[in-house]
Amino acid sequence: xxxxxxxxxxxxxxxxxxxxxxxxxxxxxxxxxxxxxxxxxxxxxxxxxxxxxxxxxxxxxxxxxxxxxxxxxxxxxxxxxxxxxxxxxxxxxxxxxxxxxxxxxxxxxxxxxxxxxxxxxx
Amino acid sequence: xxxxxxxxxxxxxxxxxxxxxxxxxxxxxxxxxxxxxxxxxxxxxxxxxxxxxxxxxxxxxxxxxxxxxxxxxxxxxxxxxxxxxxxxxxxxxxxxxxxxxxxxxxx
Numbered sequence: 001x002x003x004x005x006x007x008x009x010x011x012x013x014x015x016x017x018x019x020x021x022x023x024x025x026x027x028x029x030x031x032x033x034x035x036x037x038x039x040x041x042x043x044x045x046x047x048x049x050x051x052x053x054x055x056x057x058x059x060x061x062x063x064x065x066x067x068x069x070x071x072x073x074x075x076x077x078x079x080x081x082x083x084x085x086x087x088x089x090x091x092x093x094x095x096x097x098x099x100x101x102x103x104x105x106x107x108x109x110x111x112x113x114x115x116x117x118x119x120x121x122x
Numbered sequence: 123x124x125x126x127x128x129x130x131x132x133x134x135x136x137x138x139x140x141x142x143x144x145x146x147x148x149x150x151x152x153x154x155x156x157x158x159x160x161x162x163x164x165x166x167x168x169x170x171x172x173x174x175x176x177x178x179x180x181x182x183x184x185x186x187x188x189x190x191x192x193x194x195x196x197x198x199x200x201x202x203x204x205x206x207x208x209x210x211x212x213x214x215x216x217x218x219x220x221x222x223x224x225x226x227x228x229x
Contacts, residue, residue: 044208050217
């Protein structure tokens, strides 16, 4: 069964840091381009960033609101994706989903994890 | 512009057909993908590419595209189809971009 399981969410103060993890199983994680997508309470989906497979260069890219503060990494030996979040702001409060991104030639996200809630509040 | 525009809310009578649309310049170059999200759950891919359904998605879901508009059609809507629906394409940098979502109510 293809599965993504996020962990690491919680309550953090503004300016603080948090690291999310996403454990993958049921597919060849090392070949996958992975993304983080977030959803603020009552709002829509927002792409956070992505990391390519090491075969394709392993590079990262980020949405403007998080660039310079968030870092995506991967450990293919552990089938795990990470999101390091620094200098957190109240507007980063959201459920964070990990998902595999099929980028080309088409464009879709599948599967998705169940999400982990990050709350940034003093 | 790098935006995907969806109607905030749409309703359909049980068993009838409903079309949910997504407008944006990037749709002239990229196919949309569509996601269903029920309250408290993660999004689920329902349509990708020209008109492809992942395994397990009922064939009452279909996709189409014309110019700068992509559409998700549900033919014979069921009560369990009541959910939020999001389209996805790319922005001008080639990065993923989501529409604002459409809340579908089945009456």
